[in-house]
Amino acid sequence: MQITVQTVAVVVALASTAAAAPAVNTAPQELSRRDLIVLPGTTDQGEATPAAKRNLRTIKKRGPTDTYGDYTGQWSSYPDDSGSYVRSDDEFRYGGLGGDKCWTDLFYVSSSYKQTDWKREGSIDCGTTSQCEAGIDQGVETCNDWSISIEVGAEVGILKDIFSVSSSITNSYGESKCESVTTKSTCVWQDTACHAIWSSQTVKVDHGYIRRRCDFHDGKGDQTVWSKDWDVSEKADELHLGCKADCAAGSYPA
Helix, strand or coil: CCCCHHHHHHHHHHHHCCCCCCCCCCCCCCCCCCCCCCCCCECCCCCECCHHHCCHHHCCCCCCCCCCCCCCCCCCCCCCCCCEEEEEEEEEEECCCCCEEEEEEEEEEEEEEEECCCEEEEEEEHHHCCCEEECCCCCEEEECEECCCCCCCCHHHHHHHHHHHCCCCCCCCCCCCEEEECCCCCEEECCCCEEEEEEEEEEEEEEEEEEEEEECCCCCCEEEEEEEEEEEECCCCCEEEECCCECCCCCCCC
């Protein structure tokens, strides 16, 4: 297929007017997604596309920060370059080939453990049974919970990479965001009162930060333009059973 001189001129004009990369270490304006014009047989970066993939209807337009989001103007509480480097995502070139290039780095810093709030699971009236014993028949849902938004489908790979550099690995890791956890423990009462069963979970919380880095081709090297703390509460592998509350209790007693 011949490309006329006029077509080349249009493509050059479009590249020159593409969105500019964010400024460094100031309060840059919010990054906006640029409109992509994909020519047949090319990607949005002008690279050749395999013939098997030359179907414009299957090409998904990606924005600069689809994986983690854009936190322009924010700064992490952790010093830049602290912690352990995990991975990089959201690489994007502004202005086409030869333009400023930016990407997002993810760092792991530390882990801690916390106990979740108590949740009521059921009750039993010991006055109606000769042997008053009860447990949790069905599993309790436990989920990965992020403090930042993670692109759908990206979480599994990100968590695997975090686990590879953190000090310990959760035993309940799986491919799904949420799983069911249970316990074989039961509550036993020797009275005729009405009792409620409560549950709580011990979860591991990983801490770190993401940062947006850019190469502005100004001889100063890679520069950080924003950064953001993140926490993720992992799925629990341990369930605690609470037996101290009566049926009238609105919260679990300390």
